Amino acid sequence: MKILVTGAAGFIGFHLCRRLLERGFEVVGLDSINDYYDVRLKFGRLRQLGIEVEPAFGQLLESSTQPGFRFLRARLEDAQAVEALFARERFDKVCHLAAQAGVRYSIENPRAYVDSNLVGFFNVLDCARKFEVKHFVYASSSSVYGLNEHVPFSTGHNVDHPVSLYAASKKANELLAHSYSHLFGLPTTGLRFFTVYGPWGRPDMALALFAEAIFNDKPIRVFNHGAMHRDFTYIDDIVAGLERVIDKDAQPDPDWSPQAPKPNSSSAPYRIYNIGNSQSVNLMDFIQAIERQIGKTAQKIMLDMQPGDVVRTWADVSDLASDTGYRPSTSIEEGIRHYIDWYRDFYKR
Numbered sequence: 001m002k003i004l005v006t007g008a009a010g011f012i013g014f015h016l017c018r019r020l021l022e023r024g025f026e027v028v029g030l031d032s033i034n035d036y037y038d039v040r041l042k043f044g045r046l047r048q049l050g051i052e053v054e055p056a057f058g059q060l061l062e063s064s065t066q067p068g069f070r071f072l073r074a075r076l077e078d079a080q081a082v083e084a085l086f087a088r089e090r091f092d093k094v095c096h097l098a099a100q101a102g103v104r105y106s107i108e109n110p111r112a113y114v115d116s117n118l119v120g121f122f123n124v125l126d127c128a129r130k131f132e133v134k135h136f137v138y139a140s141s142s143s144v145y146g147l148n149e150h151v152p153f154s155t156g157h158n159v160d161h162p163v164s165l166y167a168a169s170k171k172a173n174e175l176l177a178h179s180y181s182h183l184f185g186l187p188t189t190g191l192r193f194f195t196v197y198g199p200w201g202r203p204d205m206a207l208a209l210f211a212e213a214i215f216n217d218k219p220i221r222v223f224n225h226g227a228m229h230r231d232f233t234y235i236d237d238i239v240a241g242l243e244r245v246i247d248k249d250a251q252p253d254p255d256w257s258p259q260a261p262k263p264n265s266s267s268a269p270y271r272i273y274n275i276g277n278s279q280s281v282n283l284m285d286f287i288q289a290i291e292r293q294i295g296k297t298a299q300k301i302m303l304d305m306q307p308g309d310v311v312r313t314w315a316d317v318s319d320l321a322s323d324t325g326y327r328p329s330t331s332i333e334e335g336i337r338h339y340i341d342w343y344r345d346f347y348k349r
Contacts, residue, residue: 002026003246004091006124007098008071009033011202012139012193014045015239016095021049021066023243028089029071031098036105037203044346045200046071076120086127093246096124096138099169102204103143106166107307117169125176129184135249137242140174140190140272142231142313143167151280152316155192155264155272163310174272181268187250188269191242194276194315198235198335199342206230206283207339210290210298215349219299220287226302228283229312231276234330234338241275244324264319276315277328289332293340 003020007013008029020027029049033042043054050063055073058081063069074081076098100106100116121138128136145153147161162168170192177188197207213220253265264272291297305311320326343349 001092002028002089004028004030004085004089004094004096006030006076006094006096007139008049009042009046010097010101011045011198011200012196012235012238012242013095013097014049014200015198015235016097016242017049017069019239019243021068024068026068027070028085028091029069030074030085031071032075033073034100036101041200041203048200076123077115079123082123083127083130086131090131091128091133093135094124094128094133094137095242095246096121096136099139101166101202103164103166103309104306106164106169110165113165113169117166118172121169121173122176125180125186125188129180129186134187135246136177136180136186136188137246138173138177138188138190139170140192141167141170142192142194142274142276142315143310144171144174144192145313146310149312151312152278152314153192153274154316155274155319156262159263178266178268178270181250181266181270185269189245189250189271189273191245191273191275192315193238194231194233194274194313196233196235196238198339201235201339206286207290207336208343210287211294211340211343214290214294214296214298215347217296217299219301221303222283222287222300223303223309224305224311226282226284226287226300227311229280229314230283230286231279231313231315232281232286232332232335233275233277233315233328234335237277237328237330238275241320241324241326241328244326245273245320248324271323273320273323274315274317275320275326276313276317277330278315278317280312280314281332286332286336289336290340292333293336
């Protein structure tokens with residue numbers, strides 16, 4: 001089995017590559033290594049996968065420690081580079097995790113999301129069709145639920161009211177995937193990720209920002225005056241779910257009806273799942289768990305809600321559980337402990 005993982009230098013992509021290699025798969029990782037956040041963290045992840053030198057664009061490197069891993073630095077919007085990779089490698093499956101991330105950043109830099117999340121997504125999707133990939137798995141986002149306040153969020157809910165360009169780009173990905181599943185019979189599965197955390201996590205996410213501030217005795221910014229809830233999901237649980245989805249190719253839904261169409265499946269080989277912890281944690285409780293692990297109390301600046309943000313996320317993962325056996329099991333206390341242990345080691349705290 002040969003699998004392409006895009007976003008391989010990213011948080012989830014790195015952990016997925018490591019797990020697939022443990023299972024004996026041949027993995028090719030692709031990433032542009034952009035500077036949306038500190039690239040030293042991205043290169044640190046790659047070193048864990050045996051990519052010891054900083055790759056140039058277009059350079060395919062072999063791992064020094066993982067015989068089944070190779071890495072290509074390329075931009076998703078470079079259609080020629082993406083097609084050349086697919087033509088050469090003939091992948092069995094694709095897990096497309098690369099994207100321009102960040103809800104708030106999309107307000108300031110919308111073009112980056114069009115280039116990466118729309119043009120780049122299309123380039124990878126079209127190559128998956130052209131080169132007969134058996135299953136195209138891709139990252140969507142809980143942000144697609146937008147103005148919907150009915151919780152827990154279900155894949156049966158309407159997602160036509162996004163509140164950020166990032167969310168709109170992820171909704172567009174789901175629509176593109178369905179059209180390719182319908183027109184060409186390409187099995188596609190989209191995963192709406194909720195708030196993922198754990199070792200090697202992104203430094204722009206709440207856990208890293210809070211930990212950095214608390215370690216340095218600086219105040220943390222708490223939006224909506226702490227009245228926020230998030231479905232925080234530990235990285236190992238996310239990877240376990242990804243594995244199960246990659247292994248289970250999307251199939252047409254025999255119960256799907258054009259008179260009463262379900263939004264999360266189709267008469268085509270198409271599926272949409274939530275992937276989260278199936279719990280909604282109060283932000284203040286999350287902060288207290290970080291404080292306990294670090295052994296310090298955070299200084300807090302209470303602020304109003306930010307544009308593009310939502311008050312609560314909460315995943316209904318019942319369909320993913322019933323179809324694949326997915327069962328997240330990591331508690332917030334355990335997950336934060338693992339993260340703080342890694343943080344102390346990596347940043348020498």
